[in-house]
Amino acid sequence: MSTMPVINLKDINVTFRRRLIGGDAVHAVRGVSLSIGPGETLGLVGESGSGKTTLGRVCLGLLRPTSGTMRFDGQDFGRLRQRRGQLSVVLQHPEWALNPRLRCGVSVAEPLKILGAPAAARREAVARMLDQVGLTPDFAERYPGQLSGGQRQRVAIARALITEPRFILFDEAVSALDVSVQAQVLNLIVDLQEKLGFAALFISHDMAATRYVCHRIAVMLKGEVVESAPAETFYGTPEHPYSRALMEAVA
C-alpha cells in the first residue's frame, strides 16, 4: 500500500451563481483541504445544504472547483474519461441507483464495458462481484424493479467495485434503507474495503452509520470543515459544538 493519498484536496472553493446576470453568489464550499489515503474511509457529515454533496462531486471530477487544487494519486486529475475505472460512486436513492430498463448484470458490467473488457471477462467479473456483495448469480438476469432497496444498493456497490477502483464515493448510500438492511450494507462496505483497499468518502447526515464505517470523520458546516478527527474521537467527545449536537442524536 503506498502512502500517497488517493484524493488530495487543497483549499477548495466552489461558488455558484444563481442567475446568468445578477443574483447572489452561493459559496457552497469554502477553503476545504482534505486527503484520503488508500484503504481509508473518510466520513463527511453535516446538515443538508452544508456542501457535502458539492465536495463529493469535486472529488469525482464532476465539478471543477472555483479555486484550489485537486490531485488524484498525486497527479493532476485530468479528464474524467482518462480516469475510467479508477473512480466510482454509490448514491442515495436505491430506486434510482440502477437503470430500470437494464438487467442488473448489464448495469454491473457497464464500467468494465467502458474500459473495453471482452464479454467473457465481463460475465465472469459480474458473477464474482455479485457473489462478493452477497447476491446469487441469477440476480444478473433480473431487472431492478424486481429487487428490494437493499438488494439494489448491493448491486450498485457491485457495479462500483467491478473495476477495482482507487476511490469510491458513498453519498448517503444507506440513508434510505431500513435499519435491518442498513446493517447488511454497512458491513458489506467495511468488508469489501478491507479486501480491496480502495479509498472512500462516506457522505452522510447519519452520525451513527458514519462512525461505524469510517476511519476519520470531517464535519461540515456552511461549506467549511469545522472538525476533522479519527472516528474514535466521535465515540468519545467531539470538540466542535456542532459535532456535539450531531452526536446527541446518537448517544
Next chain:
Amino acid sequence: MTSRKLLGSVAAAALMGLAALPLHAQEGTLTWGKPAEITGFDVHVAGTVASWEMYQMVYETLLSADDELGLQAGLAESWEQTSDTTYTLTIREGAAFSNGRAVTTDDVIGSFERIKNPETASYWSHQLGDIASIEAVGDRTVQVELAKPHATFLPALAHITAAILPMKELREGSFDPTQEMMGSGPFMVENHNQDESWTLKANPHYWRDGYPLAATLEVPIIPDESARIAAIRDGRIDFTTFENPDVQRMLGTNAQVEIQPQQTTNYYRLDVNALKEDSAFFDKRVRQAMNLSLDREAINNFVFDGSSAVDYPVPAAFGKDACRDLDTYAMPRDERLEKARGLLEEAGNTSPEVALTISSANPVLGRIGQVVQQNLSEAGFEVEINQVPTAEYLQKVFTDGDFDFSASWLAGYTDPGMVIKWWDPNFAVWNLSFQQNVPELSEALKEVSSIADEAVRDEKLVEICEMIDDGANLLALVGKSDYVVYRNDQVEVVVADRSGSANTYQYIAEFDPK
C-alpha cells in the same frame, strides 16, 4: 358589321328613351353576396373575375356586349369604323365621373395611353391591337388609328379592363387608381372593409337619369358556398352567383329563391405543355391520344349533372359549328380510345405518366380533374392530380411552364376572334411557356382577325379548328355556366341570357329592390 353597328345605335337610342322617363325614384338597398374579394384596385391591371365584377359597378367602358354578344353603346353613344384601321367613337352627352366632372376625350385618350404604357403592366394592351395614334377630333369624339388591322379592336373595348379613368384627377394626384375607384358607372364606393364588405352609393352624376334604381349597394364578401346558400335562404342577401351547377338542387325547395342560369362564352379547358421535354406530352401523338381519350360527355354528366354541354375551341355560345366534325367530337368513344391507344403505341409510350396541375380554389376543377383522370386511364395514361393554390398554379403554368397539363377555365369574351387568339403564342405571350408555335396556325389566326365577312370567316375558323385539334395544345372541355341566384321577394333582376366577359351584372343599374 354595318348592320351590327346600326342595331347598336338603335338599342342605345331606345335605352336613352327609357332613361328619360325613370320608372322609380332611387331608393332602397341591394345586397349582393359576392363570392370573392378583389385582388387589386387598378382596373387596367387586375386580371381576375373577382375584380372585374366589382369594377363593373363603378367603371364604364366605351362599348358593352349585348345579349347576343354583339356590341352595344356604353360610355360611347356611337362608334364607327371608317377604314381597316381607323375608328371614331363619340362620348355620350352627360356622361360624368362620380365627382361630377364630365367625361372628356382627354380621359379616353389618357386611359388608352395608360393601358398601353408598359409601366402600367396591363395585359389588355395586347387585346387593343397596335394603336398608332389616338386623338380628339371634336369635343366628344376621338379617332383611333391602328398600325395594322385588328378585327377585335371594338369587342376589346367592351371589356372592363378597357375602362375609362378620370385622367385629370389621376394626373393631378387627387385620384390614385391603385387604391381607390372613381368612374362614370352607376355606383361609387363609399366604404370598403377588406375581405368583409363594400358599401356603394348611387353615382349622382350617372348619365342615365333615375338610375341606378337602388340608392345603395351593399356587398358582403361570402366566399364559402354553404354560407352563401344560407344567406340567400334567410334573405340576408338579395342575389349572388354560383359556379357549381348542383346549387340548383341545393336551393330547389325555396319558393322565394330563383335561379337564373347564364350561358357564357367561357369554357373549361386543358392546357397541355408541349414544350417541356421530360413530359410525355412533348410528343404530339401523346397529346392527341389524350385529347381523343377525353370523355367530355362524362365530364358534363358527372361534374355538371348534364347541365353544361361539350365545348369547342370556338365557344359553342357563339353558335358556330366550326369544330364539330372533328374526330375528337364526332367519333364514338370506343373508336376514339382505340385510336388513342394506337397513337400511344406509335409514340412508344403505352402508359404515359402525367401530372394534372389545377388551382385548389375552385372545387369544380378538382372534380373535372378526377373525371379526366379516369377517362385517360382507360387509354393507358396514369394521371396524378396536383391541386395547388392559385398563385402557385399561375406561376407554374404561365411563368415557369413547369407542368404536364392543367385544367382551368377561359373567358370567351364577346367575339370568336378574341378568344381564338389564345392559340397564337405571339399574341397570347403568357402562353409562351407551354404552347408550341405553329406558324401556319399563327398565320391563319392573323388572317382571321382582319376578315370582316362572316361566311368567309366561318370557313377559316373550320380550318383553324383542325389545326388546333392537331396540335392538341389547348383543349376545350365543356361550357361554363354561371348561376345567378336571387330572392324574388326582395329584388327584380335583369340578367343577360348570355355573357362573354364575366359581366354578369352589367345591368346592375336596373336591379330594383322591392
Next chain:
Amino acid sequence: MSPLAEIRDLVISYRTGSGGLRALDGTDLILTPGETVAVVGESGSGKSTLGMAIGRLLPGEAHCEGGTLSVAGTDVLNADADTLRALRRDKLGFVFQNPMSALDPTMRVGKQVARAMGGKPGQKEIEALLTRAELSEPGRVLRAFPHELSGGMAQRVVIAMAIARQPALLIADEPTASLDASIREKIMATLNRLRDETGATLVVLSHDLRLIARHSDRVAVMYGGRVVEDGAVETVLDAPAHPYTAALLSAAAGSEKPGERLDPIPGMPPSLSGRCEACAFAPRCTFAREQCRTERPEPRVIAKRRVICHFAEDALAAPGAERRA
C-alpha cells in the same frame, strides 16, 4: 383509567393492480390518556397505515376487513362524515413526516394556522400559539409562505397547527425523518413538552427505535402488520422478548463500540397478501422452529409486556438480550 383509543384486531388491505396488499394483519393497540407511545417498525410494517387509520385518513383503495377502532368513544370505522370531522377537528392532531408537503405552498403560514385554530383568531393569538411551538420569530413566520421556512421551522408550524385545538390524541408520523440530525432531538423535546402541557396522548410512529425510545413511555414494535411487542420502554429495550425487537436493536448502528460489528437481520421484511397463518418473522428468525412456520402466534403477556411469539421465553433468555442496558 379508561383508554383513549382502542384498536382491536384491525385488518386493513390495499387494493392494488395485482391483488390485495394486507398492511395491517390483526393489529391491537390501546392508548391511555397522557402517555407517549412509540410505534416502531420498518417500512412495510404497517405503522403508517395504523397512524392514518386512527383518523380514518387512508386513501380510497384501502379498506378495512375486520376489527374495531374507537377513539375517545367514537367508533371511527363506522362514524358518519360529520362525526368523523368533529373527531378530527376536536380530538385528533396530526404531525406528518414532511412538513413542507403538509403546508399549502400558496397560503401564508398565518392564515393556515388560523384555519387550524378555528374561528377568527387575532394575530396575537396566532403568535402565541407559534411561540408555544418554540418558533422564535412568530411575527415573521406567520407572514411567510411555507417555502420561506426551514424544515425545522415548518415542522414547528405543523406541530402548532396540530395542537391548536387541544387534541386528546396527537399522532406524529416520522416527525423528524426529513429533518437534519441536529434538530431531531429538539423537535421531539418540543412534542413531549406540548404533550405534558396539554395532557394529550402522543403517538410517535418511527423506524428509529433508539431516538424514539428516549422520548417515550411505551414502545410498540410492529412487524408484518401486527404489534409484536408492546410494553414500557425500559422493559422492552432492556430485555426484548420478541426476537425481532432484539434483532432490530443489534442491527442499528450507534450502540456498537469502536471496532465492533453490527448484526444484520438476514432476509427481507414480508409483504402479505392475506392473513398470515404463521409467524411473519419466522423466515428471518434465529429462534424459529416448525411451529413458527405453521401456526399463527397469538398475543400473550410475558414479563410485563404483550408479545406475539411462540418462543418469547427463549428470546428473553438468549445471551445478549440484556446487553442493551
Next chain:
Amino acid sequence: MRLLLYLLPRVAAALITLLGVSVLVFLALRMIPGGYADILLGPFVTPEAREAISQRYGLDQPMIVQYWRWLVSLLQGDFGISMVTQKPVIHEFIRRAPVTLELAFIALGLALAVGLPLGVASGIRRGGRKGLDAARVVGAIGASVPDFVVGSVLIFIFSVWSLWFRVGGYVPFTDDPVGNLQTMLLPGLTLSLFGIALVLRTTRDAVLRVMTEGYITAAVARGETPRAIIRLHILRNAAIPVVTVVTTYFGFLLGGAVVVEVLFSIPGFGLFTFNGLLNRDYAIVQAGVLLAAGVFVAINMTADFLYAVIDPRVGS
C-alpha cells in the same frame, strides 16, 4: 423586485422569440411558389408585367435588404402596406381586432363556464375511484371532434332550420347587438367545444394531482369540510396548469381560428391572414403571423406573471 427579476429574462426571451418568428415567416413567404404578380394579373402575366410589379413593390431587391427594410419600419410601428388595397395593413388588423377579440372571448367564456366547474367536480368526485363519469365523456368528445366537423354540423342544422341563429356574415356589435350575437354565437360555440374539453381535462388532472398532496390530507386530518378544502386549497393550487392551458388556448384563439373564420365567414385575424397568404400579400401575412406570435408571447408572459401571483414559490 422578485417579480421584476423573474420577468426580465422572460421579456428578453420573448423578444428573441419574436425576432425568430419574423425571420422564419419572412423566409417562408419568399420561398412560396407564386407571387402577387401572378394573383393580380391572373393568367395574363407577361415577364414585363411581372418585372414591373416586382419593381413597384420592391420585390426585386435582395432578400436581406427587403428583410432589413421591413424590420426597420416594423420598429417604427409600420407593418407595411397591403398590395391589394395599397393601405397600411395595421389599420385592417386594428379594425378586425374587435371581431377576433369577441370571438375569442365568447369561446373562452364558454370554455371556462362549462369546463372549470365540470373539471373540478370530476376531479374531486374521482378521488381514487374508477368508473365512467360524464365529464370524461364530455372531455373525450370535445377534445376529439375537430372544429370544422362541429362547424359543419352546426351549419347544416342552422341552415336547414334557421333557428334564430345566422350562419355566416358578420354584423358589428355597435350596429346591431342582437344580429351580432346571432352570427357570432355559433362560431363561438364551435371554437369553445375544444376549449371546454381542454379546460375540463386540465382542471380535472390538476385537481386530481393536488388531491394527492400532503396538505390536502393534512387539511382533512384537521377536520376541514370538503367545501373549505376545495375553496381554500384545491382551487388555487390547481390553478397553475389551468392558467397555462387557458392562456395558450386564448393565444390560439387570438392568433386566428382560421378554419372557423373561413367556415362562418367571420372577418377576423385568421381569415385575413389566410386570404393574405392565398393572395401572396406579403405584408398581411408577415404582420398577421408576427402579431399572432406577439399576442401569444404577451399572453404567455401574462401567464408567467399570473403564476408568480398564484404561487409564491415561483421566481424566488
Next chain:
Amino acid sequence: MRTAIYWLSRIWRSDALSAFGLASLLLLIFLGIFGPLLPLGDPTQIAAGPRLGPPTPQHPFGTDELGRSFLPRVVQGIRATFLLSAIAVLISAMIGTFLGMAAGYFGRAVDIMVARGADILFAFPALLVGLLVAAVLGPGQVSAIAVIAIATLPLLIRVVRSVTLSVAGRGFVTAAEVAGASAGRILLLHILPNVMGAVMVQLTYALSIGMIIESALSFLGLGVQPPDASLGSLLRQGSAYLTIAPWMAMSSGAVLSLAIMSVNLVGDAVRDALEPLKGRDLT
C-alpha cells in the same frame, strides 16, 4: 410482443371508456390496413352509383358527387389520415426526443438554443404555420407530414427535455458518468429508454393533434390530393353538399371524430397506467 399484449389487456380492463377507445382504435387500424382487401368497392370508381345518392345496402355511406361509393372512400381516408399522422408524429418524436434529450442533458448553450427554437415554433399560430409550410412545399402528403411534425415538435421537445432533466439527476446516470461513459452512451443507454414512457404518452396526444391538423389542412384543400382521400378531404368534399347529401359530411366527420377520440382515450389510459393519480377522499 408480450409487453404489447400486457398493455392492451391493461387498457381493456381499466374502464369502459378506455375499452371503447381501444376497441374502436383497433377496428379503425384493422380497416386502415385491410380495408383495400375488403369487398367494399373501388373508392375511385366514378359512376359506381348515382350522383349524390343516399345510403343504400349497396352503398352504405351513399355516393358522392361523381357517383363514387362513399364507404370505400372513407375506409381509404382512415388509412391516409392514420398513416400520415403516424409517420409525421414518428418523425417529430425522433427529432423531438433527440433535441429534447440534448437540451436536457447538455444544458447551457444547447439548452438555450433548443428551448428558444421550440418557443419560436410554439409561438407560431399552429394552423398558420401549417398553411405557410403547405404553401412552401406545395399541398400534398409531404407537406401534411411536415406541418404535423413541426406543429407537434415543440410539445415533444418540452416534455422530453423536462423528463431528461429529472432522469439525468438520477444515480445511475451519475454512476455512468463517473465510470467514464461517453455522452452518446449515456444518452442512448441510460436516458433514452427512461424518457420513452413520457414520449409514448405524448405521442398519443401528438397523434390526435396530428390527425386534427391533417384533416384541417385537407379541409382547407392543402392536404392529400384527389382522388386519394383523407378523412379531412372527404369532409371538405361532403361539406359542399351538406344540404343535399348530408351523409358524406356526416359519415366522414363521425369517423374522423371517432378516430381522434379513440387515440385520445387510449392515450389517457396509457397515461393513467404509467402515472396513476390517486387523489384522496375529502370526507
